[in-house]
Amino acid sequence: MTIIDVWxxxxTLRFFQHDMLASLLRWTRQEAPTEEIPIDATIAAMDEAGVERGLVCAxxxxxxxxxxxxxxxxxxxTYPDRLTGIASVDLRSPMAAVRELRRAVHDLGFRALxxxxxxxxxxxxHRLYYPLLAECVELGIPFMTQVGHTGPLRTSETGRPIPYLDDVALEFPELxxxxxHVGYPWTAEMISLATKYPNVYIDTSAYVSHRYPPELVEYxxxxxxxxxxxxxxxxMITPAQALARLDELGLDDEARELFLSGNARRLFPE
Structure with a gap:
């Protein structure tokens, strides 16, 4: 069965050496590398789990x-048949951020922000997001964000689905x-938003399958x-680790296919 990993x-070394990762490295019992990691390592991790396509983000x-x-x-x-680019930008300069998003989509072929x-x-x-959210609608691309508590030693408040993402979905119905990251410990809120709004979705990144909240599995x-x-x-979690106990979820064939690739193909068409 085809698998697409959306998160x-x-x-880079800059990424691994950032202080934000200290707690995550501790949780996952990893050590930061001392030299740049080749892209082949990511492809190998995808191959281990049978992931056909990975959405890699700035x-x-x-x-x-x-x-x-x-x-x-x-x-x-380098791997156009295996990887899809996802843009990110510097929020602090709204016009520069919008122009960079346009460049990422039009010139680099990226498929989301x-x-x-x-x-x-x-x-x-927050107001600094709104020019970018409007531009996502104009470009026809999804807006991806993190919901739930924050693993790194930063405030978790920004990850609350309600009221923050609720406001966005209400004010940008086309987005x-x-x-x-499933929204935990506010997973029920995230499910309520995905149920309420036709264009709101959830991805399971940062969780291995046997640790999905029960309400999410039922959903x-x-x-x-x-x-x-x-x-x-x-x-932080390899695709193989994330999927190791997928069978325990009790998904039927349709639900399993939609979860692993069908929903992603619909939202991020090639």
Whole structure:
């Protein structure tokens, strides 16, 4: 069965050396590398789990590019049949951010925008997001964001689905929104938004399958089967680790196919 991983990043040394990752490295019992990791390592991790396509994202915060859009574009150019680029931008300069998003989509071929709110200390209903959200609608691309508590030692407040993402979905009804990291401990709120709004979705990144909240598993088995996408959060969790106990979820064939690839193909067509 085809698998698409919608939340990955190929890490640079700048990314791994950022202080935000200290707690995550501790949790996952990893050590930061001392030299750049080749893109082949990410492809190998995908191969291990049978992942056909990975959505790899840039990372920006107030210090600059931890993983730049151009670096992502270079990796995608190396493996165009396996990788899809996801843009990120510097929120602090709205017009420059909009122009960079346009460049990433028109010139680099990227398929979505991802902003991680805790990197900025700003929830997604903050005014600095709104020019970008409007541009996502005009470009016809999804807006991807993190929901739920923050693993790194930053505030979790920005990851609350209600009221922050609720406001965005209400004010931008045409915008496709994908909330990554399942929304825990507010998973029920995230499910309520995905049920309430036709264009709101959830991805399972940062969680191995046997640790999905029970309410999410029930949603995936039933009326939410077209609303949940697989993501790993590689390199913090590999796709193989994330999917190791997938059979325990009790998904029927349709729900399993939609979760692993069908919903992603619909939202991120090639």
């Amino acid at each position: 990955m990043q190929h890490p 990372w920006y915060d107030a210090s600059g590019a931890l993983i730049s859009n151009d670096e992502v574009a270079g990796w995608v150019a 991802r902003i991680v709110p805790w990197l900025w200390g700003l929830p997604p209903n 496709v929104i994908v909330g990554g 995936m088995r039933g009326h939410g089967r077209r609303k949940v996408l697989f993501g790993s959060n590689y390199p």
